[in-house]
Amino acid sequence: MSKVRLKNxxxxxxxxxxxxxxxxxxxxxxxxxxxxxxxxxxxxxxxxRHPDEQIFVIESVTDRGKxxxxxxxxxxxxxxxxxxxxxxxxxxxxxxxxxxIARPVxxxxxxxxxxxxxxxxxxxxxxNGFLSKYIIENWKAGDEVKTSGPQGLFxxxxxxxxxxxxxxxxxxxxxxxxxxxxxxASGDEDFRLTVLYGSKTKKDILFAEEFDEVMxxxxxxxxxxxxxxxxxxxxxxxxxxxxxxxxxxxDEKFSLFASGPQAMYEFLDAEAEKLGLDLKHYRxxxxxxxxxxxxxxxxxxxxxxxxxxxxxxxxxxxxxxxxNANENMMVALERAxxxxxxxxxxxxxxxxxxxxxxxDVFIPEITDGRRMADKEYGYIHPCAAFALSDxxxxxxxxK
Amino acid sequence: xxxxxxxxxxxxxxxxxxxxxVTVAKAGxxxxxxxxxxxxxxxxxxxxxxxxxxDASLHEFCGLGKPGEWALPGRIMMEDHGLDIKWLWIxxxxxxxxxxxxxxxxxxxxxxxxxxVIEKMEEIVPGSREPMKIFMSLAKECVDANDYFSAHMxxxxxxxxxxxxxxxxxxxxxxxxxxxxxxxxxxxxxxxMPEDAIDILNVYWTYIGADYSKxxxxxxxxxxxxxxxxxxSITRDNAHGMTMAVIERFRELGGELWLNTRAHKVCADxxxxxxxxxxxxxxxxxxxVLANVNPEIAYNRLLDDNFKIPERELKRVSAEKHxxxxxxxxxACNKSVEELGIKDYTIFMPGSxxxxxxxxxxxxxxxxxxxxxxxxxxxNPDASPAGTTVMTFxxxxxxxxxxxxxxxxxxxxxxxxxxxxxxxxxxxxGIVIHDCIxxxxxxxxxxxxxxxxTPEGTTYGYMVDEWDTMLSRLMAIRxxxxxxxxxxVGAAGARGDGYNMTYTNGxxxxxxxxxxxxxx
Numbered sequence: 001m002s003k004v005r006l007k008n009x010x011x012x013x014x015x016x017x018x019x020x021x022x023x024x025x026x027x028x029x030x031x032x033x034x035x036x037x038x039x040x041x042x043x044x045x046x047x048x049r050h051p052d053e054q055i056f057v058i059e060s061v062t063d064r065g066k067x068x069x070x071x072x073x074x075x076x077x078x079x080x081x082x083x084x085x086x087x088x089x090x091x092x093x094x095x096x097x098x099x100x101i102a103r104p105v106x107x108x109x110x111x112x113x114x115x116x117x118x119x120x121x122x123x124x125x126x127x128n129g130f131l132s133k134y135i136i137e138n139w140k141a142g143d144e145v146k147t148s149g150p151q152g153l154f155x156x157x158x159x160x161x162x163x164x165x166x167x168x169x170x171x172x173x174x175x176x177x178x179x180x181x182x183x184x185a186s187g188d189e190d191f192r193l194t195v196l197y198g199s200k201t202k203k204d205i206l207f208a209e210e211f212d213e214v215m216x217x218x219x220x221x222x223x224x225x226x227x228x229x230x231x232x233x234x235x236x237x238x239x240x241x242x243x244x245x246x247x248x249x250x251d252e253k254f255s256l257f258a259s260g261p262q263a264m265y266e267f268l269d270a271e272a273e274k275l276g277l278d279l280k281h282y283r284x285x286x287x288x289x290x291x292x293x294x295x296x297x298x299x300x301x302x303x304x305x306x307x308x309x310x311x312x313x314x315x316x317x318x319x320x321x322x323x324n325a326n327e328n329m330m331v332a333l334e335r336a337x338x339x340x341x342x343x344x345x346x347x348x349x350x351x352x353x354x355x356x357x358x359x360d361v362f363i364p365e366i367t368d369g370r371r372m373a374d375k376e377y378g379y380i381h382p383c384a385a386f387a388l389s390d391x392x393x394x395x396x397x398x399k
Numbered sequence: 400x401x402x403x404x405x406x407x408x409x410x411x412x413x414x415x416x417x418x419x420x421v422t423v424a425k426a427g428x429x430x431x432x433x434x435x436x437x438x439x440x441x442x443x444x445x446x447x448x449x450x451x452x453x454d455a456s457l458h459e460f461c462g463l464g465k466p467g468e469w470a471l472p473g474r475i476m477m478e479d480h481g482l483d484i485k486w487l488w489i490x491x492x493x494x495x496x497x498x499x500x501x502x503x504x505x506x507x508x509x510x511x512x513x514x515x516v517i518e519k520m521e522e523i524v525p526g527s528r529e530p531m532k533i534f535m536s537l538a539k540e541c542v543d544a545n546d547y548f549s550a551h552m553x554x555x556x557x558x559x560x561x562x563x564x565x566x567x568x569x570x571x572x573x574x575x576x577x578x579x580x581x582x583x584x585x586x587x588x589x590x591x592m593p594e595d596a597i598d599i600l601n602v603y604w605t606y607i608g609a610d611y612s613k614x615x616x617x618x619x620x621x622x623x624x625x626x627x628x629x630x631x632s633i634t635r636d637n638a639h640g641m642t643m644a645v646i647e648r649f650r651e652l653g654g655e656l657w658l659n660t661r662a663h664k665v666c667a668d669x670x671x672x673x674x675x676x677x678x679x680x681x682x683x684x685x686x687x688v689l690a691n692v693n694p695e696i697a698y699n700r701l702l703d704d705n706f707k708i709p710e711r712e713l714k715r716v717s718a719e720k721h722x723x724x725x726x727x728x729x730x731a732c733n734k735s736v737e738e739l740g741i742k743d744y745t746i747f748m749p750g751s752x753x754x755x756x757x758x759x760x761x762x763x764x765x766x767x768x769x770x771x772x773x774x775x776x777x778x779n780p781d782a783s784p785a786g787t788t789v790m791t792f793x794x795x796x797x798x799x800x801x802x803x804x805x806x807x808x809x810x811x812x813x814x815x816x817x818x819x820x821x822x823x824x825x826x827x828x829g830i831v832i833h834d835c836i837x838x839x840x841x842x843x844x845x846x847x848x849x850x851x852x853t854p855e856g857t858t859y860g861y862m863v864d865e866w867d868t869m870l871s872r873l874m875a876i877r878x879x880x881x882x883x884x885x886x887x888v889g890a891a892g893a894r895g896d897g898y899n900m901t902y903t904n905g906x907x908x909x910x911x912x913x914x915x916x917x918x919x
């Protein structure tokens with residue numbers, strides 16, 4: 001392309017060009033030098049919504065029986081807890097015998113309650129549950145408790161979900177559903193919620209009064225108790241089957257939300273298939289960590305019960321620790337007191353993302369939430385990986 | 400704990416930080432790269448939702464070039480740094496739907512290829528051919544002049560500005576000297592571009608947020624020519640894949656990466672010489688620090704009190720205005736692009752093509768629905784599982800429009816805005832997505848403030864302004880940032896924003912710190 005001859009531009013424009021840096025310098029020299037560390041509105045809002053850490057004091061403890069307790073938490077510094085989407089959780093960070101243990105716990109209060117200064121978390125003592133056992137036995141009013149900000153993706157999404165949500169829940173899996181129901185009552189969420197709540201008997205039902213209160217406030221929430229081991233007036237009997245879901249869905253479109261133990265998901269997956277639900281219409285609360293990986297397809301049987309050695313590289317330091325093949329690698333890191341960042345404990349959130357430098361691991365497909373390039377470049381999420389050999393990993397810093 | 404000592408510490412593994420780290424490590428120096436987040440990349444990242452992975456920010460990489468003919472950023476990445484990135488090229492510039500100031504409605508798709516673009520503009524706005532030829536010729540000269548300039552940035556005059564060979568420029572780039580710093584739309588009018596064509600050329604606004612009646616010609620000309628000549632590009636493994644390629648190279652060069660590790664202070668001795676960085680993982684000794692951090696945050700919070708920051712530098716930073724920040728809607732549909740009837744990668748839907756109106760609207764929540772969408776699967780079949788589509792809608796703001804919303808209304812505001820954006824998209828294109836959204840994430844300046852810690856959640860550093868043009872910033876690249884042993888890199892740097900500019904800026908500043916290490 002040959003150079004064009006410009007009619008309207010000439011020497012004065014070249015001078016204009018060469019003067020530009022001088023013009024800039026003049027503007028700089030005319031400005032008052034400021035040094036302030038002040039935060040901007042947008043950054044303040046972001047920090048309120050996504051805090052790294054929230055320090056709470058336990059205001060009260062409600063014993064719900066059967067190893068379930070609800071703790072009302074208020075911020076130590078008097079500010080409101082982070083606002084959240086109903087269905088989200090916080091990660092409890094508890095020091096036990098000098099080691100920092102972290103586990104996600106669902107919020108059972110509604111988001112509007114943060115504006116009154118509190119959140120409720122509900123904990124159920126589970127078999128071999130290290131942290132849940134500690135909490136149930138030790139936490140009392142007046143204690144200080146540290147958590148993450150709100151986390152998790154199990155909430156109603158206006159652009160994805162149908163206006164009618166059928167939530168299938170079992171046991172303490174009801175807590176995020178209660179939070180959703182409360183959010184509907186307070187106007188923070190706007191959808192119709194039918195809760196199919198599975199319990200063994202009427203005595204095992206949690207939060208009966210709380211749901212009654214919600215249903216008095218709004219007609220958008222409906223609770224159906226489904227009892228597996230007994231019959232009672234006003235309750236369904238049996239399991240939460242495709243047939244039962246269909247009965248409450250009627251002919252209109254609905255989204256199915258599931259929150260409960262691993263066994264319930266296995267059962268519901270088959271029912272969802274019978275209903276012809278696609279992934280858009282079937283949402284599950286995170287699994288938590290996989291137990292008994294040797295029961296899954298593809299697991300090499302010879303690794304079971306072995307204890308491997310794990311070298312952990314972290315910010316220029318190295319640690320050699322034992323790693324039990326039967327537990328996810330995050331547990332080994334916690335036992336050694338060197339756990340790096342972690343949140344969901346189900347392979348999804350990616351906070352524990354680490355580089356596998358050497359060694360083999362087993363990663364169950366159902367909890368493999370890694371990025372495409374991470375799979376290619378050999379990164380793992382230790383909370384969803386099981387050692388199959390001695391290994392070396394490089395992990396983000398623990399704080 | 401061993402002795403933690405490095406030749407150079409790079410704070411922040413954003414694109415510019417990673418680029419600077421590779422440049423310095425490649426010179427044989429022992430480099431530590433830190434990031435506050437648990438994964439590297441800054442904006443050049445991705446996130447997983449269900450069976451989908453969303454690219455956090457790469458819409459299209461401008462000015463990469465192609466194998467055998469890499470343009471400046473491409474040369475640095477692929478040749479100098481030797482990165483292993485799987486690039487894909489987008490075979491059209493953009494589709495734009497909207498109404499010009501004259502009241503004419505356009506739905507145009509501009510192809511790539513310089514001659515193709517010229518002919519297409521003539522077809523849609525008769526009378527455009529000759530001015531388009533002049534525009535392309537001027538733009539080519541700007542690209543060549545910029546390349547020459549970038550290769551000759553090491554000589555400094557007494558007053559601190561770069562020394563340039565005026566005679567060489569006069570002889571080789573005379574038109575560049577005349578028009579580069581003139582306002583873009585003024586140049587367009589002077590070369591006889593029809594007004595409707597000017598409006599259609601202004602449509603890149605959504606990515607830039609600039610006032611085209613003031614912004615220097617060279618900006619838009621460089622970008623437009625690069626898109627037309629080399630095609631825009633994306634990567635097969637999204638922005639996170641690009642980041643991993645840079646990190647892999649950095650490791651090969653002996654570099655160390657510490658994640659989830661915040662730098663609290665850069666420390667100096669009483670004479671103001673850099674002595675180390677105080678991090679979450681303890682004190683790290685070094686005499687050279689490159690910070691992928693906004694300068695005002697660096698000067699206000701990062702440098703300890705022993706640093707003597709010259710008054711002129713504080714004045715410079717105080718004079719800057721925060722740049723563009725975004726609303727992004729990351730959407731995954733459970734239908735393929737074929738099922739949805741999507742053919743274009745980039746679709747601008749400004750409603751009105753009136754640049755002045757759009758600039759005004761970018762300071763408002765209610766009025767700003769001027770969006771652009773990129774649909775990854777059109778170019779990258781591996782962007783999501785078979786039978787699905789991932790796309791990102793974007794709106795740009797030039798002020799802290801989101802800062803006043805309450806925590807309680809925040810989600811509703813996000814939803815209300817995306818509803819408008821989606822309605823406009825469906826109306827403009829006839830493509831229906833509202834019934835097949837399987838995953839969606841709505842990110843606002845709050846989100847970017849959370850992950851990046853930039854002022855007001857800005858992603859574009861400081862506004863490239865009438866008084867603060869890219870060229871005058873580049874001329875002052877060795878006058879600004881006068882602290883020996885400490886430099887900032889990134890979108891707030893001399894070259895401004897964008898993947899190409901920040902990566903190039905990291906390389907520029909890496910070379911400058913290497914010169915300081917060698918005692919220059």
